[in-house]
Amino acid sequence: MAKQRNRKPKGKIGNRPDESVRVLISHANIRRRVREIAQDVRRDFPEEPIHLIGILKGSVFFLADLARELGGEVSFDFLGVSSYGKGTDSTGEVKLTKDLEVAIEGRTVLVVEDILDTGLTLKYLVKLFEERKPKHLRIAVLLDKVERRIANVNADYTGFTIPNEFVVGYGLDYDERYRNLPDVCVLQLGPRTKSKPE
Numbered sequence: 001m002a003k004q005r006n007r008k009p010k011g012k013i014g015n016r017p018d019e020s021v022r023v024l025i026s027h028a029n030i031r032r033r034v035r036e037i038a039q040d041v042r043r044d045f046p047e048e049p050i051h052l053i054g055i056l057k058g059s060v061f062f063l064a065d066l067a068r069e070l071g072g073e074v075s076f077d078f079l080g081v082s083s084y085g086k087g088t089d090s091t092g093e094v095k096l097t098k099d100l101e102v103a104i105e106g107r108t109v110l111v112v113e114d115i116l117d118t119g120l121t122l123k124y125l126v127k128l129f130e131e132r133k134p135k136h137l138r139i140a141v142l143l144d145k146v147e148r149r150i151a152n153v154n155a156d157y158t159g160f161t162i163p164n165e166f167v168v169g170y171g172l173d174y175d176e177r178y179r180n181l182p183d184v185c186v187l188q189l190g191p192r193t194k195s196k197p198e
């Protein structure tokens with residue numbers, strides 16, 4: 001039987017009457033940028049085995065795509081954190097919900113994070129990982145909301161700098177929904193208007 005080549009998701013994803021999304025970064029642009037990031041990482045570490053650490057759950061698609069673009073020896077592990085608070089605002093407190101399964105001492109580690117917002121989560125994580133003595137510790141983030149930064153932390157590899165808007169899709173959620181959108185989209189809350197979105 002011929003295989004279906006249509007990759008469009010079946011049906012509308014997770015929209016509720018008072019929520020709508022508009023595409024900010026298309027899946028094609030994300031894939032292109034992930035390929036470039038992989039090339040940058042391999043330029044910096046051409047021969048090294050690279051150990052990716054995905055921060056659950058928002059980084060899963062970014063990590064999956066990056067791992068396949070990297071080539072060479074790659075392994076990965078996941079760390080679970082929750083920044084207290086539900087919805088579109090984090091409180092800045094970080095709680096470890098799942099630790100790594102494999103030690104990182106002496107390894108070339110690339111932390112893979114979905115979004116750098118206030119930077120409080122990443123600052124906490126960098127301290128945690130540095131104490132475990134990796135050979136190299138680098139950070140890759142898909143998205144960076146530079147203007148929201150509170151903590152003094154920056155990524156070594158950044159996909160896109162974005163404005164201060166709440167985004168969902170490509171792993172990012174709003175109350176656990178919208179992670180399965182292929183694009184990064186701005187989430188708009190409130191009653192839908194008849195006029196066209198900007």
Ligand code: IMP
Pocket residue numbers: 058083090092113114115116117118119120121122165166167168172173174
């Ligand atoms: P931080 O403020 O840099 O500590 O970011 C903490 C976490 O908040 C990120 O890893 C995301 O999981 C989440 N977050 C921040 N901004 C957004 C957003 O626009 N959409 C979805 N999640 C976000």
